Amino acid sequence: MIERRADAPVRIVLTGSECTGKSTLAKALAEHYGVGFAREYLREYFEKAGGRLCIDDTVPIAEGQLQRETLLEQRGSNPLICDTDALSSVIYANHYFGSCPQRIEAILASRPRTHYLLCHIDVPWRADGQRDRPEQREHMHGLFASELDRRGFAHTRVRGSLAQRMATAMGIVDRLLSA
Template identity: 35%
Template structure:
């Protein structure tokens, strides 16, 4: 099962693109757990809330993967929790940092801030999106993650993402038949 995470600052189209990709590839996607969590508890959160959100996001990813076909799309990842935790509380819980280091996505799509801000009671920083984008980019670069930047209007974003996912699926398809039918040593 290939895993593709969508990450980036607020109001960059992660949810929309996750849904579109899942529909395009006839597969499952894991919604952003933080949205559901904060809609029921209110927009204020503590470090303990961020930890609960991290656990919920991991569970949502596993549940989506159990119903996915070939690829699962994750609307956000633990990197979001790390960046928000460090911003809001000055540090991130160690277990989240360890989990990020262990977590393997086949592809991470970093969504650019070139879409207009859409106000939402759960969004916090309309004027700091570039700052946060730069943090995501730095983190992904330092992790040597297989990531790509996605930008432009929504139709262009879907086109870019599909191209990258198609390449990923083609690479996987080429790798599998090479082992099939080989005599055992």
């Protein structure tokens, strides 16, 4: 894990299982702070792949997400808001395929950490062709929480309405920006 340099942007990663409001919160935070955000690459990749993924797709997904984040970083975005990162690729590769390619672990290890916002499963689940296994929401949420704890990544659990989530998230981002 790389610690954040003093001149680096505050990096906020929205994480959690599917259909937990990550994209909605990322967009709202980006609008509030007047910055762009690294949109989730998986959705675009999934659609291009015709809705079927295998273990060989996990590295290109993680690399595509990294490219989106790097582009915003190069543009000077601060805070740097990411709608997921390689941590999700690690968790989903292990969950769906039983292992995770070392390249994804390397991507995760190479990125500076600031703060993860773990979105809770207290929003309605909606089928969209990509999301599956709504009956496993609690289990998947637990995988994300356990992995954040196991790796010692700074994180805050966000829950409730969008307004409640925004209040929690803005308090964290404002504190980190002023530090």
